[in-house]
Structures are given as C-alpha cells and as structure tokens.
Amino acid sequence: MVGGAGGVIVEVEAYHHTDPAAHSYIGMTERNAVMFGPPGFAYVYRSYGIHWCLNFVCEAEGSASAVLIRAIEPVAGIAAMRRRRGKDLASPDDPALCSGPGKLCQAMGVSIKHNGLALDRPPFELRARASVPEIVVGPRIGITKAVDEPWRYGLKGSRFLSRPFPKR
DNA sequence: CTCTCGATTATCT
DNA sequence: GATAATCGAGAGC
Numbered sequence: 001m002v003g004g005a006g007g008v009i010v011e012v013e014a015y016h017h018t019d020p021a022a023h024s025y026i027g028m029t030e031r032n033a034v035m036f037g038p039p040g041f042a043y044v045y046r047s048y049g050i051h052w053c054l055n056f057v058c059e060a061e062g063s064a065s066a067v068l069i070r071a072i073e074p075v076a077g078i079a080a081m082r083r084r085r086g087k088d089l090a091s092p093d094d095p096a097l098c099s100g101p102g103k104l105c106q107a108m109g110v111s112i113k114h115n116g117l118a119l120d121r122p123p124f125e126l127r128a129r130a131s132v133p134e135i136v137v138g139p140r141i142g143i144t145k146a147v148d149e150p151w152r153y154g155l156k157g158s159r160f161l162s163r164p165f166p167k168r
Numbered sequence: 169c170t171c172t173c174g175a176t177t178a179t180c181t
Numbered sequence: 182g183a184t185a186a187t188c189g190a191g192a193g194c
Binding site: 015023048050100101141144 | 187
C-alpha cells in the first residue's frame with residue numbers, strides 16, 4: 001500500500017523489453033530509466049496525459065521488466081481514497097474505487113513523485129500475501145500492440161478486477 | 169448491458 | 182507534431 005492507503009493487489013500485467021507494448025521495448029529513455037535499474041522500485045508514468053499508472057520493477061535477467069498494477073482490492077484508507085477520487089461511491093467496497101491502473105493511482109495519490117522510489121521504504125509498504133491465491137491468466141487490456149499476449153494475471157473470482165477474466 | 173468516442177498532457181520522433 | 186499500458190460519459194440494443 002502507499003502512504004497509509006491501499007489494499008490487496010488483485011490484477012497485474014507483465015512487461016519486458018521484448019514486448020512491443022512495453023515502454024522499455026524501444027530502449028532506455030529518460031522516462032523509463034528506472035525500469036532498467038535494480039528491481040524493487042516503483043515506475044510511475046502518465047497515460048493519455050491524464051492518468052497515472054504504477055509499476056513494480058522486477059528482476060528478469062536484467063531485461064528492463066516491470067509489472068503494471070492494474071487493480072487492487074481497497075483495504076486501508078478507503079475514506080481518503082474516495083475523497084481523492086472525488087466520486088460518490090455508493091458502497092464502501094465499490095469495485096470502481098481501484099479497478100484500473102489510472103483509478104488506483106488516483107485513489108492512492110500516486111504521482112510522478114513516486115517514480116523511482118524503493119518499494120520497501122515509505123510511503124510504500126509492500127507486504128506478502130498470507131496465502132497463495134488462485135490465479136487466472138488472460139489477454140492484456142488497453143494497449144495497442146501485442147494485445148493477445150497472455151501476460152495478464154488476476155485473482156480468480158475477485159470483484160475488483162478491471163474486467164472479468166474469460167473462463168478456462 | 170455493450171460499444172463508441174472524446175478528453176488531456178508528458179514524452180518521444 | 183504525434184502518440185499513449187485509460188477513464189467516463191453517452192448512444193444504441
């Protein structure tokens with residue numbers, strides 16, 4: 001979680017430098033430089049000029065890989081997140097609060113200030129899951145290249161996914 | 169409920 | 182100047 005607000009990650013997408021849709025595909029730029037650095041850091045960028053997206057830099061043979069956080073299940077700081085979203089969400093656990101890259105970043109107040117920060121120091125707090133949940137895999141969403149690559153991972157049956165996964 | 173389309177701005181070519 | 186790993190509103194079924 002981030003800065004006292006956050007929740008359980010329920011959906012992610014994998015990217016690495018051989019992926020045409022990844023920012024690290026073309027090569028290192030000023031923006032994605034953190035992806036080429038050591039793992040365990042946050043990579044934050046702007047999408048369509050108005051949304052923030054949060055990634056975790058991962059270790060994958062030094063190949064500039066990262067995981068995009070697509071959705072979380074709100075657990076802490078829900079009131080603060082609702083305030084930041086500026087929406088009148090009917091139910092306290094409304095999936096619309098964090099069911100998407102842009103939404104969860106807005107909810108947790110993630111911005112360019114968090115780019116390149118370590119995930120094991122404030123305001124970040126990364127904790128391991130108590131047990132291994134059931135995971136499903138599916139095609140990725142919201143990109144224009146290599147959409148069919150099955151690199152989207154989600155928590156099976158979660159109501160907080162940005163979109164439901166296909167049956168398998 | 170599903171699908172289409174416009175908004176908005178840092179970054180890249 | 183063109184592009185984008187999205188969101189949300191609004192039209193059409």
